[in-house]
Amino acid sequence: MALxxxxxxxxxxxxxxxxxxxxxxxxxxxxxxxxAGGKRLRPALLLLMCGALGFKGIQRFNLAAVVEFIHxxxxxxxxxxxxxxxxxxxxxxxxxxxxxxxVLVGDFLYSRAFQxxxxxxxxxxxxxxxxxxxxxxEGEVMQLMNMHNxxxxxxxxxxxxxxxxxxxxxxxxxxxxxLASASPQMESACADYGQALGTAFQVIDxxxxxxxxxxxxxxxxxxxxxxxxxxxxxIAAMQRGSTSERELxxxxxxxxxxxxxxxxxxxxxxxxxxxxxxxxxxxxxxRAIAAAQQLxxxxxxxxxxxxxxxxxxxxx
Numbered sequence: 001m002a003l004x005x006x007x008x009x010x011x012x013x014x015x016x017x018x019x020x021x022x023x024x025x026x027x028x029x030x031x032x033x034x035x036a037g038g039k040r041l042r043p044a045l046l047l048l049m050c051g052a053l054g055f056k057g058i059q060r061f062n063l064a065a066v067v068e069f070i071h072x073x074x075x076x077x078x079x080x081x082x083x084x085x086x087x088x089x090x091x092x093x094x095x096x097x098x099x100x101x102x103v104l105v106g107d108f109l110y111s112r113a114f115q116x117x118x119x120x121x122x123x124x125x126x127x128x129x130x131x132x133x134x135x136x137x138e139g140e141v142m143q144l145m146n147m148h149n150x151x152x153x154x155x156x157x158x159x160x161x162x163x164x165x166x167x168x169x170x171x172x173x174x175x176x177x178x179l180a181s182a183s184p185q186m187e188s189a190c191a192d193y194g195q196a197l198g199t200a201f202q203v204i205d206x207x208x209x210x211x212x213x214x215x216x217x218x219x220x221x222x223x224x225x226x227x228x229x230x231x232x233x234x235i236a237a238m239q240r241g242s243t244s245e246r247e248l249x250x251x252x253x254x255x256x257x258x259x260x261x262x263x264x265x266x267x268x269x270x271x272x273x274x275x276x277x278x279x280x281x282x283x284x285x286x287r288a289i290a291a292a293q294q295l296x297x298x299x300x301x302x303x304x305x306x307x308x309x310x311x312x313x314x315x316x
Contacts, residue, residue, distance in 0.1 A: 007061070008040065013061075014064075015065045019112075025105070028107060030105055031102055032093055042169060043172070046060065048086060048304050052176075052300035053177060063175055068303075070136075072106075075087065080094040083142065088308055110133070128174050128240050135163050136163065139160055143160050150249070152235065154232065157231065157235060164265050165199070165200030166194070170198060190293075195306065199281075200308070208314070210222075225260075228254070229253075230253055233276075235274035237249055249267060285309065
């Protein structure tokens with residue numbers, strides 16, 4: 001990401017400026033979660049697409065900050081819904097400031113993002129980001145409806161993560177193409193890259209919930225199981241395990257019993273479910289690579305190709 005390091009510093013300046021509020025708690029909570037780290041993949045993706053397609057206008061910094069604000073708002077709301085206590089190695093905002101402050105500051109970040117979208121003076125960009133924000137909300141509700149649902153299949157799982165996670169990746173990449181006045185075909189290739197990358201990112205994230213290190217991941221392992229989320233490693237394990245193994249996983253999902261986590265992890269490992277999930281992520285990464293190969297041949301496109309390849313080696 002050294003290629004866009006200066007651009008990211010510009011985005012950070014925009015973020016700092018636009019977090020200003022006359023209400024001190026708003027700025028306090030916003031800065032708490034934004035300064036907690038994170039990969040900033042969505043704004044980075046927008047900047048890389050702009051670079052690949054030759055757009056150097058300052059509006060790229062504003063819109064990169066917009067997608068980071070939308071993402072941060074979803075995190076604030078997610079952590080309240082999931083009753084999470086740790087994110088990125090720190091206490092979550094709801095753990096520190098309480099649920100009401102987290103929900104309301106999430107609302108502030110959404111509304112501030114839409115104020116900033118207006119600056120771009122592009123109805124097309126407004127349409128893409130408004131639609132994405134709406135689909136993300138639908139994805140959150142779909143996930144809520146499927147909590148503790150051990151019958152969720154792979155198609156249902158993919159529908160949730162493509163709405164909840166991959167949609168903002170897709171929108172970030174598409175906005176970069178729109179800023180660069182790319183052709184409809186090029187815009188579609190950028191969007192395909194973003195959707196595939198976002199899908200692979202979430203599948204790997206779900207794998208790491210059963211294989212990662214809490215200190216490295218910055219979250220509590222087994223959180224997905226506690227929350228009753230039926231992720232791809234669990235779906236694959238139930239498909240490949242014995243009747244008793246399938247029933248144990250179903251019980252764990254339906255009850256959220258963390259005392260079963262060690263047994264679930266052992267089954268997920270023994271059945272080869274992690275290999276199945278990583279193969280699904282690899283397939284999405286290859287789809288991202290194929291889409292990126294349609295972009296102009298330059299150092300930004302090379303970075304996009306590397307990003308898709310290295311995603312499969314992700315450990316946190």
